Amino acid sequence: MMEVTEMKVGQRAEITGYMETEAGYRAKLLALGLTRGAMIELIGVAPMGDPLRLKVRGFELSLRRSEAAILKLKAVEE
Amino acid sequence: MKQRKVTAALVGNPNTGKSTFFNAWTGLHQVTGNWPGVTVEKLLGEIDLPGGDQMTLVDLPGIYSLHAVSEDERVASEYARGGEADLIINIVDAVNLERNLYLTLALMELGKPMVMVLSMTDILERQGFKVEMGALAERLGIPVVSANIQRRASRQTLERAVQEALATKQRQVRVVYPESLNQAFLKAWREGEPEVRAVHRLEGIIPGAEAVIASVEAVLGTTPDVLIADARYDKIAELTRGIVKQVARARTEFGRTLDRFVLNRWLGIPIFLGIMYLLFWFTQVVGGCFIDFFDVLGDTVFVSGLGNVLTLCHAPDWVVTLLADGLGTGVQTVMTFIPPVFFIFLGLSLLEDSGYMARAAYVVDRFMRLLGLPGSAFVPMLVGFGCTVPAIMATRTLSNRRDRLLTIFMAPFMSCGARLPVYALFGAAFFGLASGTMVFAIYLSGILLAVFTGVLLKHTLFVGDPAPFILELPLYHIPRVGTVFKQAWERLRHFVFRAGKVMALMVLLLSVCDKITVPNFYAPECENAAPISIVEMGGRALAPVFTPMGVERENWQGSVALIIGLFAKEQVVSALNTLYAIETTAGTEGQLTASTSELASETDSLPDEIAPESVPTWATTRAAFAEGIVNAFATIPEAVAxxxxxxxxxxxxxxxxxxxxxxxxxxxxxxxxxxxxxxxxxxxxxxxxxxxxxxxxxxxxxxxxxxxxxxxxxxxxxxxxxxxxxxxxxxxxxxxxxxxxxxxxxxxxxxxxxxxxxxxxxxxxxxxxxxxxxxxxxxxxxxxxxxxxxxxTKFDHDKNRAFAYLLFVLLYVPCLAAMATVVREIGWGYGMILFSYLTILGWCVATLYFQITTGHTLTWVVTPCAILAAVAAVFYAIGRKTKVKLVV
The missing domain is CATH 1.10.287 (Helix Hairpins)
Known part of the structure; x- marks a missing residue:
């Protein structure tokens, strides 16, 4: 298991679940397609190191490091 | 055939081209309003359906799901779930079909007639793909039509689809939820209500199933909303299989390449600053070219024009004063804000529509978080250096109410252009070559106090968690002129008719106070002094309040000028100029004349008053009117040059x-x-x-x-x-x-x-x-x-005294125009809190500065500190009381 904060740019990972969090934030991520089994790719980091730029289900999404840490991930072997 | 009236809700994800579609369909038949109790704008359009039915289309704020966090989302979700709409029109972005279908499924569960409108198909085609609309419609059981309705035929297809949907009972697509949730559904369901309510309870959209949610989490190790979302996305995968066909080879993506520069680690910030600079220049300078036009025009028509006509109609003097000098000046003031407000909205719409705005928020988010604000709050702050009014209007782009309030509270600290002449005058008089440094110090003080305010408010008045940052980076596209102008126009109209009303009334009140005269109590008794205006009287009465910050009693002009500065801060200069001039002449001739307003009008663009001995005739009035109009137009080329x-x-x-x-x-x-x-x-x-x-x-x-x-x-x-x-x-x-x-x-x-x-x-x-x-x-x-x-002389040749005065000018209540805008946007309650806070803070900071550098009176060092502590305590108390409202 790993967290978003451990990902490197260009790396892909599979979402395996959510850590305990405020329901509103989770609901939004779920609606955006960050469901279990979905793949995310870290495609960039903002100039000051935060937030992150992720690719999910064909579109780009920006999340803050600390907030996105609620995603439980599994690294994908390339 | 009987004519029916139907109501349709237009629902879709953000960035799906929803407004473009809404405008294309409804054209000019639109009305705006506000949702009850909130500041979210409500847009309605009227459409005549081919069968003779009349449809009202309600444009809802963009949402990703029915789960609402911000105020906008709550409005949209509640309306979609409520009983008011007979029909749902769901706009779906073909490029992000999967994600958009998530909302579609949630909407279909509501069981209302529905039509799906597919947008962005042209962009998808450019990428080499095509959506099989017929197959999608068949699988979903609802009509699917194109959002591109420029052509008559496609518009008719859409309108026929609407009628078809209204006429047929909708076949439901069933999402198969995991069996493990069955028990939970039953427990969350109340007898006699639609099943969908149980789903909403488990998702946490409506309250009432907290215990069930907790037990599901205890048994299955995950909350039901995750399971529900999984099931919906499984369904979506099934629905979309084979629906999106590759029809051509994808062309290289321009946006990718552009993002490589725009979001680059090193280039990102310089590019961002460059674009912000252009935005600022566009708003302040290009927009500024038209301010004089509106100023002169407003004066010609509403102040001197109206005044002349009223005089000619033998209206009593007080009517002329009230209507022309009071209301007329108010309208004129509102008019001068039309160019900056319109241009800022034009600029913002342009950035939003092109897709850069989201990227800008991404680039500066980390920096803005230091102030406790999201990245998108940068724009209002920047615009604040030009003028506070458009800055406050620009906060409309922030979706979270707490962030919006915080930004509005911090915007007045960005020293606006109108305060600059005041700094310049004092700079020339006291600081000489160091003027530049002094002005810089003032700007810096403003920024530092904004940060201080941000930190203070975060922990007191606006206590609570900041909104989490979830930002979609939409594809770039070339802004559509029609949409951009339309949006800017809508927002301008909102400003003129809402903030404008309050603004005109405030100016009216102050103008009238400036015209009504009372006997001068302050003049030495032996001289029969001319009466003074209520404003001047008030200023002189307030003078003792300003003594601790270095405005001595003999310098009462300094305190009167601050009140005149409420009209617009640059008026402090003209007020001082005139008031001091009167005193100088009074010394030699021994009498005080002229009310402050006369003086202000002498130096500034305020109305040229009709000289008492020259009685206007219809001929002179007409001539003056014509000349005023010509002059107004002449200002534009001058400014553009x-x-x-x-x-x-x-x-x-x-x-x-x-x-x-x-x-x-x-x-x-x-x-x-x-x-x-x-x-x-x-x-x-x-x-x-x-x-x-x-x-x-x-x-x-x-x-x-x-x-x-x-x-x-x-x-x-x-x-x-x-x-x-x-x-x-x-x-x-x-x-x-x-x-x-x-x-x-x-x-x-x-x-x-x-x-x-x-x-x-x-x-x-x-x-x-x-x-x-x-x-x-x-x-x-x-x-x-x-x-x-x-x-x-008045400031005792003391730089520190002058600087303290300027600090107060920087901080105390913004001009009437800004105040009216604030009141319109956040209501009287928070508005009054803001104005009191600004004035108290201004007084405390100025007093502290003066007392530490020159005054050296311990009492006046302790008092401001005590007052600030008291303010913090009051904020803390209010914050705890209103906490619940803000977080929802």
Missing amino acids: GLLGTMLDPLGVSIFASEYEQAVKVMETLARADRSVEQRAAGLAKLDAVLGMESLHTALAEATVTRDAIAQQVVQNPELQSSLDAANATLEDVVTQLRHASELRRFAMALAEQTGGNEALVAAFKDKVEAYYRDSMSAELESDASLMETLR
Whole structure:
């Protein structure tokens, strides 16, 4: 298991679940397609190191490091 | 056939081209309003369906799901779930089909008739793909049509689909939820209500199933909303299989390449700053070109025009004062804000529509988080350096109410352009060469106090968690002119008719107070002094309050000017100017005259009052009206001519004329060897424009005529001698200016005649320009010398005293226009909190600064600190009380 904060740019990972969090934030991520089994790719980091730029289900999404840490991930072997 | 009235809700994800579609369908048949209890805008459109039915289309804010966090989302979710809409029109972005279908499924569960409108198909096609709309419609069981309804035929297809949906009972697509949730559904369901309510309870959209959610989490190890979302996305995968077909080879994506630069680790911030600079320049400078137009127009029509007409109709004086000077001035004030507000919205719509806005928020989010704000709050802050009014309006782009309030509370700290003349005056009088540093220190103080305010409010008044940051980075596209203008226009209209109303009333109140006079209690008893206005009276009564910050009692003008500054902060300068001038003359002639408003109008663009002895006739009124209109239009080309020069100085920090620098540049070009005859001629023409030869000649002619006319009258009426002197002085000034300009022009002519480059001539020219520049500067200073001297005396030749005063000017309640805008946007409650906070903070900071540097009175160091502590305590108490409302 790993967290978003451990990902490197260009790396892909599979979402395996959510850590305990405020329901509103989770609901939004779920609606955006960050469901279990979905793949995310870290495609960039903002100039000051935060937030992150992720690719999910064909579109780009920006999340803050600390907030996105609620995603439980599994690294994908390339 | 009976005509039916139906209501349809337009629902979709953000960035799906929803507004474009709404505008294309409803055209001009739109009305705006507000959702009850919130500041979210409500947009309605009327559509005549082919069968004769009438449909009201309600444009809802963009949402990703029915789970609402922000105010906008709650409005959209509640309306979609509620019973008001007969039909749901779901706009779906073809490029992000999967994600958009998530909302579609949630909407279909509501069981209402539905039509799906597919947008962005052109972009998808450019990427080489195509959506099989027929197959999708069949699988979903609802009509699917294209959002591109420019053509008549496709519009008819859409309208037929709407009727079809209304007529048929919708076949439901069933999402198969995991069996493990069955028990939970039953427990969350209440007898007699639709099943979908149980789903919403488990998702947490509506409360009432907290215990069930907890037990599911305990048993299955995950909350039900995750399971529900999984099931929906499984369904979506099934629905979309084979629906999106590759029809061509994908072309290289321009947006990817662009993002490589725009979001680059090193280039990201410079590009961001560059674009923000352009936005600022566009709003302040380009927009600023039209301010004088609206100002003069407003005066011509609503102030002097209306005043003249009323006088001619024999209206009583108080009616003229109330309507023309009061309400008219109010309307005029609102009008002067039309250009900056419109241009900021034009700029913002442009950035939003192109897709850059989201990227800007991404780039600066980390930095803005230091202030406790999201990245998108940067724009309002920046705009605040130009004018607070559009800055407050720009906070409308922030979706979270807490962030919005915080941003509005911090925006007035960004020192706006109107305060600059005040700094400039004091800079010239007290700081000399260090003026620049002083102005910089003021701006910096504003920013630091904004940060202080942000930290204070975060922990007291607006306590609670900041909104999490979830930002979609949409694809770039070329902004659509129609949409951008439409959006800017909508927002401008909102400003004029909502904030404008409050603004006009506030100005009316203050103007009337400025006109009503009371006996002067302050004048020495032996003299029969002229009455003073209520405003002046109030200012003098308040003077003791300002003593601790260094405005002594003898300097009551300083305190009156602060009240006049409520009209607009730059009026502090003209008020001081006039009030000090009165006192100087009063010393010699022994009487006080003139109300402050008369003075303000003398120096500023406020209405030229009708001189008491000249009674207007219809003819003069008509002539004045025509002239006013002509003058109003004349301001535009004048302003536009100076546009390019401001590119490098949008704040107007270098207040001193740059025309002579421009002249030097023209000269240098002329001196270059490779110029053709035509280019030289063009250069000369440009020089004439820079030097303003034409207007100088006109001024000369006018001044001569005026002088001669007065000279004739003086023969009969020796009392007019002083006007003659004034006219002579004006004439002399014009002649001097013209002489200098002509001299510069002669140099240019000489250069133009030479064929080769001539460095020596250019150097001589430069010397000349510098000499002229020095002369005109010192001449300007000389005319102000007496004002400067009075100012220095009044402020005890003390830089710290002056600086404390400027700190107060920076901080105390913003001008009436900004106040009205704030009230419109956040209501009287928070508005009053903001105004009181600003004024109290201004007083405390100014007093602390003055007492620490000059005053050295312990009481006045302790008191401000105690007051600030009390303010923090009050904020803390209010914050705890209203906490719940803000977080929802």
